[in-house]
Amino acid sequence: MGRILIWGLVLLVPLPAAWSDESKKDDDKGLKVEGKLSPDDSKDKVMTKSPHQVHTMKMKKGQTYQIDLMSRAFDAFLRVEDESGKQLAVDDDSGGGLNARIYFKVPKDGTYRLIATSVDGKVGPYTLTAKAASEAAVAANTAFSAAQNDFQRYYLGGFQKLNADYLKAKTDDDKDKVLAAFSKEFEEIAARFAKVAKDYPGEGAGKQASLMAQQVRGMIPALKGQIMVSAGNMLRDQYEKAYEAKGQDADELYQKAQSYFAEKAKKFSDNKALATQFKDALYLLEKLSIGKAAPEIEGEDLDGKRFKLSDYRGKVVVLDFWGNW
Amino acid sequence: MYPHERSLVKRLEDKPFALVGVNSDQNRDALKEVLEKEHITWRSFWNGGSTSGPISEAWRVHGWPTIYVLDGNGTIRARNVRGEAMDRVVDGLLAELKSKQ
Numbered sequence: 001m002g003r004i005l006i007w008g009l010v011l012l013v014p015l016p017a018a019w020s021d022e023s024k025k026d027d028d029k030g031l032k033v034e035g036k037l038s039p040d041d042s043k044d045k046v047m048t049k050s051p052h053q054v055h056t057m058k059m060k061k062g063q064t065y066q067i068d069l070m071s072r073a074f075d076a077f078l079r080v081e082d083e084s085g086k087q088l089a090v091d092d093d094s095g096g097g098l099n100a101r102i103y104f105k106v107p108k109d110g111t112y113r114l115i116a117t118s119v120d121g122k123v124g125p126y127t128l129t130a131k132a133a134s135e136a137a138v139a140a141n142t143a144f145s146a147a148q149n150d151f152q153r154y155y156l157g158g159f160q161k162l163n164a165d166y167l168k169a170k171t172d173d174d175k176d177k178v179l180a181a182f183s184k185e186f187e188e189i190a191a192r193f194a195k196v197a198k199d200y201p202g203e204g205a206g207k208q209a210s211l212m213a214q215q216v217r218g219m220i221p222a223l224k225g226q227i228m229v230s231a232g233n234m235l236r237d238q239y240e241k242a243y244e245a246k247g248q249d250a251d252e253l254y255q256k257a258q259s260y261f262a263e264k265a266k267k268f269s270d271n272k273a274l275a276t277q278f279k280d281a282l283y284l285l286e287k288l289s290i291g292k293a294a295p296e297i298e299g300e301d302l303d304g305k306r307f308k309l310s311d312y313r314g315k316v317v318v319l320d321f322w323g324n325w
Numbered sequence: 326m327y328p329h330e331r332s333l334v335k336r337l338e339d340k341p342f343a344l345v346g347v348n349s350d351q352n353r354d355a356l357k358e359v360l361e362k363e364h365i366t367w368r369s370f371w372n373g374g375s376t377s378g379p380i381s382e383a384w385r386v387h388g389w390p391t392i393y394v395l396d397g398n399g400t401i402r403a404r405n406v407r408g409e410a411m412d413r414v415v416d417g418l419l420a421e422l423k424s425k426q
Binding site: 280283290292293300302304307314318323 | 330333340341342343344345346347348349350351353356357359360368369370371372376379380381383384385386389390391392393394395396397398399400401402403404411415418419422
């Protein structure tokens, strides 16, 4: 199962790539194939455990094609080779979900090989399309991808550092500076998405960028809250360590953590989302931290029989919140 | 996850220890197959068929899996310990329990 946070605000999965604008008028006829990978097909030379099929297409130098491989039956893997079989481009998931997409700029006039195969060795129906991509579509996609990459890089790496900086900051002033730096960074990323949306309003990537700009801006208060909560949880961790070590300072550290959350909840009382984050953190400290009596659980087991957590009093209990998904 | 849980239960079968689950799967019937296949012998509370059921809400659980370790008095003594760390905590609490008898 791994460890999965069920908070709508935590973005663990990269958003799907911008969709292509279907209403574009193509000068080129393009290619559309409804095919079916079968176990009898010979194996691909890159995805060596997977069957593959080859479709050839004449292309003109300088033209860019958007090539999509879509399937509901398998994890699409798309390769482009020249006539001699030399690989020129490859893709796994740029088409959104498990679909593959390549923007292919044709290096010279000739016949090219578009190879449909799967990552997972599975077979089944697929659709392969290749159509001339307008310069605008390609530019929009490039700009969007660049903003997306920076966002992911910052969110996954920079944000952690920021959080650490906040915890290290000694004075309230320093802490506020860290939060201000974080807001600025996110606002800049949102602005980049907004620019793509403004520059390419008719393109799929432009529309996607508009959504991303909103989403990134929307994340700012919640993430700020998360950073501030983490500082309080650090105080909670200190209290819990002292508790287990039977230290004299345990009570004092508990009060410190408690005051921290209570003050923050009061300070941000007019911001419902933030106030809730602090109230929840306070609840976790007051009811569910180390040293507290576990709340009673009364419920049904998987056969429908009723039982209680307190039935296990006198035993050491590992309480495991789990799922097989 | 299951292998460690299984070995812990087996190792401590003669000790005052219990592994108790709170399960968030949607379908209890489909789960029965999993319980058999994975030899999950310990009891689980039914969280109402989702990750936002009544028990996980009461415990403010947002991350799955989440672990709490309770001592013989029902006091919370550890959170989100896994593998060897879980073993150490549990063994320590069992020793503590024994010394109080």
